[in-house]
Amino acid sequence: MATTIKDIAKMCGVGVSTVSRAITGHPDINPATREKIMKVVEETGFVPNASARSLKQSESNNVALIVKGIANPFFTRMIHVLEDSIEKKGCATILRHVASNQDEVHIAAGLAAERKLKGIIFLGGNFTHDGMQLKNLGVPYVFSTIGMDSDGKDPVIANVSVDDVEAAKMATSYLIESGHRRIGLIAEGIDVPSVGQLRYRGYCEAFKEHGLEIDHRLITQVSDGEEHYTMENGYKAAKILLRTVPDLSAIFCFSDVLAMGACRAITDHGKKIPEDVSVVGFDGIEDAKYFIPRLTTIRQPVDEIARETIDMLFGMIEGKTPGRRVLMQAQLVLGESTANGPFRR
Amino acid sequence: MATTIKDIAKMCGVGVSTVSRAITGHPDINPATREKIMKVVEETGFVPNASARSLKQSESNNVALIVKGIANPFFTRMIHVLEDSIEKKGCATILRHVASNQDEVHIAAGLAAERKLKGIIFLGGNFTHDGMQLKNLGVPYVFSTIGMDSDGKDPVIANVSVDDVEAAKMATSYLIESGHRRIGLIAEGIDVPSVGQLRYRGYCEAFKEHGLEIDHRLITQVSDGEEHYTMENGYKAAKILLRTVPDLSAIFCFSDVLAMGACRAITDHGKKIPEDVSVVGFDGIEDAKYFIPRLTTIRQPVDEIARETIDMLFGMIEGKTPGRRVLMQAQLVLGESTANGPFRR
DNA sequence: TTGTACGCGTTATCAC
DNA sequence: GTGATAACGCGTACAA
Numbered sequence: 001m002a003t004t005i006k007d008i009a010k011m012c013g014v015g016v017s018t019v020s021r022a023i024t025g026h027p028d029i030n031p032a033t034r035e036k037i038m039k040v041v042e043e044t045g046f047v048p049n050a051s052a053r054s055l056k057q058s059e060s061n062n063v064a065l066i067v068k069g070i071a072n073p074f075f076t077r078m079i080h081v082l083e084d085s086i087e088k089k090g091c092a093t094i095l096r097h098v099a100s101n102q103d104e105v106h107i108a109a110g111l112a113a114e115r116k117l118k119g120i121i122f123l124g125g126n127f128t129h130d131g132m133q134l135k136n137l138g139v140p141y142v143f144s145t146i147g148m149d150s151d152g153k154d155p156v157i158a159n160v161s162v163d164d165v166e167a168a169k170m171a172t173s174y175l176i177e178s179g180h181r182r183i184g185l186i187a188e189g190i191d192v193p194s195v196g197q198l199r200y201r202g203y204c205e206a207f208k209e210h211g212l213e214i215d216h217r218l219i220t221q222v223s224d225g226e227e228h229y230t231m232e233n234g235y236k237a238a239k240i241l242l243r244t245v246p247d248l249s250a251i252f253c254f255s256d257v258l259a260m261g262a263c264r265a266i267t268d269h270g271k272k273i274p275e276d277v278s279v280v281g282f283d284g285i286e287d288a289k290y291f292i293p294r295l296t297t298i299r300q301p302v303d304e305i306a307r308e309t310i311d312m313l314f315g316m317i318e319g320k321t322p323g324r325r326v327l328m329q330a331q332l333v334l335g336e337s338t339a340n341g342p343f344r345r
Numbered sequence: 346m347a348t349t350i351k352d353i354a355k356m357c358g359v360g361v362s363t364v365s366r367a368i369t370g371h372p373d374i375n376p377a378t379r380e381k382i383m384k385v386v387e388e389t390g391f392v393p394n395a396s397a398r399s400l401k402q403s404e405s406n407n408v409a410l411i412v413k414g415i416a417n418p419f420f421t422r423m424i425h426v427l428e429d430s431i432e433k434k435g436c437a438t439i440l441r442h443v444a445s446n447q448d449e450v451h452i453a454a455g456l457a458a459e460r461k462l463k464g465i466i467f468l469g470g471n472f473t474h475d476g477m478q479l480k481n482l483g484v485p486y487v488f489s490t491i492g493m494d495s496d497g498k499d500p501v502i503a504n505v506s507v508d509d510v511e512a513a514k515m516a517t518s519y520l521i522e523s524g525h526r527r528i529g530l531i532a533e534g535i536d537v538p539s540v541g542q543l544r545y546r547g548y549c550e551a552f553k554e555h556g557l558e559i560d561h562r563l564i565t566q567v568s569d570g571e572e573h574y575t576m577e578n579g580y581k582a583a584k585i586l587l588r589t590v591p592d593l594s595a596i597f598c599f600s601d602v603l604a605m606g607a608c609r610a611i612t613d614h615g616k617k618i619p620e621d622v623s624v625v626g627f628d629g630i631e632d633a634k635y636f637i638p639r640l641t642t643i644r645q646p647v648d649e650i651a652r653e654t655i656d657m658l659f660g661m662i663e664g665k666t667p668g669r670r671v672l673m674q675a676q677l678v679l680g681e682s683t684a685n686g687p688f689r690r
Numbered sequence: 691t692t693g694t695a696c697g698c699g700t701t702a703t704c705a706c
Numbered sequence: 707g708t709g710a711t712a713a714c715g716c717g718t719a720c721a722a
Contacts, residue, residue, distance in 0.1 A: 002458060002483070004699055015709040020701055030707055045481055047458035051400040052699035055714050071425065076416055083442070095440055097428070113347060113392035136390055138347070231635040264635040290576040290609040292637045349715055360693040365717055375691060397715035400698050 003046050011044075012037050023048060060116040061091040063313070066104050068124035070097040071227045072257060074283040074300070075123055078145065081306040082121060089314055091118060098125070099226055105133045112137050119313045122146060127159070128193035140316035140323065144309040145300065147195040148325060158316065158323025160309045164195045167298045167330035168202025169209075171252055171280045174332055176210050179344025180250040180278060184241040185219045186258050188228045199254050199282065217244060222258065229254075234261025242269045242277075249277060249341045256281035256288045256297055263293070263337065274339035284333055293336035301328050348391050356389075357382050368393060405461040406436040408658070411449050413469035415442040416572045417602060419628040419645070420468055423490065426651040427466060434659055436463060443470070444571055450478045457482050464658045467491060472504070473538035485661035485668065489654040490645065492540040493670060503661065503668025505654045509540045512643045512675035513547025514554075516597055516625045519677055521555050524689025525595040525623060529586040530564045531603050533573045544599050544627065562589060567603065574599075579606025587614045587622075594622060594686045601626035601633045601642055608638070608682065619684035629678055638681035646673050 005023075009016045014033065021029045022037040040046075054060050063086045067075055079095065086093045096111060098104045104125045111117060120141035127146045134141070142158040175183050185203055189196030200219075207214050220240055222233035234253060241248055242265060251266075253259040259281030266277050273279055273293055281288060284299025305328050315321035350368075354361045359378065366374045367382040385391075399405050408431050412420055424440065431438045441456060443449050449470045456462060465486035472491045479486070487503040520528050530548055534541030545564075552559050565585055567578035579598060586593055587610060596611075598604040604626030611622050618624055618638055626633060629644025650673050660666035 002461075005701095006699080009709095016699090017701080017703095017710080018708060021708090024701080028707065033707080045454060045458075047455045049400070049699050050459035051396040051398075051461075052714090053396075053701075055394070055396040055400050055699080055716085056701045058714080071421055073418070076421065080416065095442075097440075109390055110392045113390070114395035116347075116394075116396075133390075231632060235635060260632070261635050263637060264639075267637055287576060287605070287632075290580060290606050292608060292612055294609075350717095351715080354693095361716080362694080362718070363692060366692090369717080371717095373691070378691080394715050397698090398717080400700090400714090401716050401718085402698085 002049075003044055005046075005048065008037065008040055008044065008046055011040050054116060058116070060118060062094050062115050062117050063089075063091045064094045064096060064108060064111050064115070064117050064120045066096050066098060066108050066111075066120060066122050066125075068098050068100065068104055068122075069227055069229055072124070072229045072255065072283075073285045073287055074145075074255065074257075074302075077285065077302050078123060078306060081303060082123075082144075082310065085306060085310040089310070100228060101226075105129050105137070108141070109133060109136055112139055119317050121309060121313060126193045127195075140313060142309050142313045142316070142323065145195075145305055147198045149193065149198075157325065158312055159325045160305055160312060160328065161195075161326075162298075162300050162305075162330035163327045164198035165202040165205065167282070167300075168199035168252075169206045170202075170330070170332050171282065171298050172203045172206035173210070175250045175252060175278065175280060175338070175341070176206060176212065178250075178278070178338065178340050180341030181212065181343060182215075182245060182247050182249050183218060184238075184245060184248050184251040186234055186237045186241070186251060186253040186262060187219060187221045188223070188254050188258075190221060196254055203252060218248075229257050231257055231261035231264070234258030235265045236261075238262035238265035239269070242266065242271070250279070250338070251277060252280045252282075254282050256283045256285045256291075256295055259295055259297070259337070260287070260291055263291070263295075273337050278338040278341065280338060284331070288333075288335065296335040296338040297333050299331045299333045301331070304328055347394075348389055350391075350393065353382065353385055353389065353391055356385050399461060402461075405463060407439050407460050407462050408434075408436045409439045409441060409453060409456050409460070409462050409465045411441050411443060411453050411456075411465060411467050411470075413443050413445065413449055413467075414572055414574055417469070417574045417600065417628075418630045418632060419490075419600065419602075419647075422630065422647050423468060423651060426648060427468075427489075427655065430651060430655040434655070445573065446571075450474050450482070453486070454478060454481055457484055464662050466654060466658060471538045472540075485658060487654050487658045487661070487668065490540075490650055492543045494538065494543075502670065503657055504670045505650055505657060506540075506671075506673065507643075507645050507650075507675035508672045509543035510547040510550065512627070512645075513544035513597075514551045515547075515675070515677050516627065516643050517548045517551035518555070520595045520597060520623060520625060520683070520686070521551060521557070523595075523623070523683065523685050525686030526557065526688060527560075527590060527592050527594050528563060529583075529590060529593050529596040531579055531582045531586070531596060531598040531607060532564060532566045533568070533599050533603075535566060541599055548597060563593075574602050576602055576606035576609070579603030580610045581606075583607035583610035584614070587611065587616070595624070595683070596622060597625045597627075599627050601628045601630045601636075601640055604640055604642070604682070605632070605636055608636070608640075618682050623683040623686065625683060629676070633678075633680065641680040641683040642678050644676045644678045646676070649673055 281297035288295035626642035633640035
C-alpha cells in the first residue's frame with residue numbers, strides 16, 4: 001500500500017495536521033518540527049495524493065490546454081511557450097489533444113467538471129460554438145490562434161489571433177503583384193468556421209481587389225487523415241494542382257507544413273522552385289527557415305500571441321480584466337520559395 | 346457551485362447510489378430508472394468529479410507517458426500512436442513532458458504517488474537509473490526508444506528500442522563504403538547513458554572495423570537550449586564542421602531534425618548536397634521523405650516499437666509476462682542526400 | 691431493485 | 707504550536 005500522510009504522522013510521532021502544515025508550507029508551525037517531518041518525507045519519497053487534495057480544495061491550479069491538431073509544429077511551439085508561462089504563474093498544465101471529429105468545447109466541459117479548472121486555453125479548432133455550452137464551462141477561457149469572424153455576433157469573446165483574412169490577403173496580393181495570376185490554393189476547412197474559412201476569404205478578397213476572377217479549379221482542400229495539416233496532404237494536393245492546372249505559377253498554402261509537402265510535389269513534377277512555381281506558406285514555423293528552399297510565409301508572432309493569451313486568461317481569472325478580442329500583427333516573411341510570375345517577367 | 350451526484354439524485358428523486366450505478370454502467374439497475382437518470386445527466390452536462398472517483402477507487406486506469414524532448418517530431422509520432430493504443434486498451438493517457446535537466450524517474454515517482462498509475466512509459470532520456478528509485482515507482486514501466494547498454498547489468502529491464510549501436514554503425518559503414526573518409530558527426534549526449542552514447546559507439550566501431558582512425562575534430566555535440574534535437578542546433582554544428590574541416594565529404598547526424606538543419610548550413614555554405622557533402626540522418630520521420638533533398642536516414646519502426654511497448658506494458662500490468670529487452674530492426678533508407686565520396690569517384 | 695451509511699487521503703476549523 | 711475532527715464527492719457493502 002502507498003504511504004499516506006497518516007503513516008508519516010505516525011513515523012514522526014505527530015498529528016496528521018502537523019504533517020499537512022509542514023508539507024503545504026503553512027506558517028503556523030515550529031521550524032524544528034517542520035525540519036523533522038520534511039526529513040522523513042524526503043526519505044520515504046512521500047507525495048501527497050493529488051485526488052484527495054483536489055477533492056478537498058474547492059479550487060485547483062490546473063489550466064487546461066485543449067489542442068486540435070497537435071501534430072502541427074506551429075502548435076508544438078505554442079504549447080511549449082504556453083506551458084512555460086503557465087508554470088511561471090504557479091499553475092499546472094493539463095494538455096488535452098482532441099481529434100478533428102471531436103467537439104473541443106464538450107471535452108473542455110468534461111475536464112472542467114472533472115478537474116476544477118482554473119482556466120482553459122483552446123488551440124486550433126473552430127471559432128463558432130454553442131453559447132450555452134461555453135457558459136456551462138464555468139471558468140474563464142481564451143481562444144488562441146483560432147481566428148474570429150469580424151461581424152462580432154459570436155459568443156466567443158476572449159480571443160487572440162492574427163487577422164487571418166488580412167494575412168491571407170497579404171500573401172495572395174504579394175503573389176498577384178509579383179506577376180502571378182494562376183495561383184493555386186491548398187486550403188483546409190473553408191466550409192467550417194475556422195481559420196481556413198477566414199484565410200479563404202482573404203484569398204478571394206485579394207483577387208477581387210485586383211479586379212481578377214477566381215477560377216475554382218485553382219482551389220483544393222485537404223481533409224485526409226485525422227490530422228489535416230500534414231506534409232502528405234500538401235503533397236497530394238499539389239500533385240493534383242500540377243496535373244490539372246498546366247499554367248500554374250504559384251501556390252498559396254494554409255500552413256507551412258502543407259507548403260513543404262507542396263514543394264516536394266513540385267520538385268518531383270520536374271519543376272523548379274521558384275523559377276517555375278512560387279510557394280507561399282502560413283505560420284512562420286522554425287522549420288520554414290531551414291527548409292530548402294527557405295519558405296516565403298506569413299509569420300504569426302508565436303511568442304507575442306502566447307504572452308497575450310496568458311495575460312488575458314489570468315486577467316480574467318483574477319477578475320481584473322474581461323476577455324476581449326486581440327488581433328496580433330502577422331508579417332510576410334520573404335524566403336527563397338517565391339519569384340516574379342509571368343506577368344512581371 | 347458545481348453539480349454533484351447528490352444534485353442529480355435529488356432531481357431524479359432517487360438515491361445517490363442509483364445514480365452512481367447508472368453512470369458506471371452497473372448491471373443491477375432497472376433499465377427504466379437508468380434511462381431517466383441518464384437523461385438528466387445529459388441535460389445538466391454532469392461529469393463525475395475525477396478526484397473523488399480516483400480517491401475512492403484503489404486503482405486508476407491512467408497510463409503515464411513521460412517524454413523527454415517533446416519537440417522532436419519523432420516523438421510526436423510515437424506519442425500519437427501510443428495514445429491511440431492506450432485508449433484502445435480502455436485507459437487514459439497522462440502526458441508529461443520533462444525538461445532535459447529534470448530527472449524523469451523522479452517525476453514519474455511523483456506522478457505514480459499522486460495518480461495511482463497503472464503503468465508508465467518513458468520516451469527519451471537516459472537508460473541508466475537508480476535501481477531503488479525505479480523499484481519505488483511501484484508500477485510496471487517500459488523504456489521505449491531509449492536504447493540500452495548491451496552489458497545487461499542495468500536495472501532497467503523492460504525496454505523496447507532499435508539497436509542504436511548497430512544502427513549507427515550501419516549508417517557510418519554505408520558512408521565509408523561509399524567512399525567517404527572525412528565523415529563529420531553531429532552528436533548529442535555522448536557522455537551520458539543515452540542513445541547518443543550508443544550511436545557514438547556505433548560510429549567509432551564502424552571506423553575501427555574498416556581499419557580507419559577517428560579524427561576527433563570531426564565530432565561535434567549539440568547541447569544548446571532546452572531541446573537538443575533542433576534544426577537550429579544541427580545548423581550551428583554543421584557550420585562549425587564546414588569551417589573547421591575543409592575536406593569534409595559527409596555528415597552523420599543523430600536525428601533527422603539535426604540533419605535538416607545541417608543541410609541548410611551546407612547549402613548556405615555554397616556547397617551542394619550530395620555532390621559536395623553527403624548527409625545521413627537518424628529516425629526516419631515523415632518529414633524526411635518530403636525534405637528537399639529527401640534524407641538518407643536510419644528508419645526506426647515507429648509503429649512496431651509502439652505496439653511492442655504497449656504489449657509489453659500491458660503484459661506486465663496483467664502479470665502475464667515479465668518485462669524484457671526487445672530490439673527492433675532499424676533500416677537504412679536511401680534518399681537523395683547521399684552520394685559516393687572521393688574514394689569511390 | 692433501491693437507499694443509507696461509511697471510508698478513501700487530504701486540508702481547514704476548531705479546541706487545546 | 708499542535709492534535710482531533712469534519713468536510714470534499716464518489717463508490718459500494720449492506721440493509722431494506
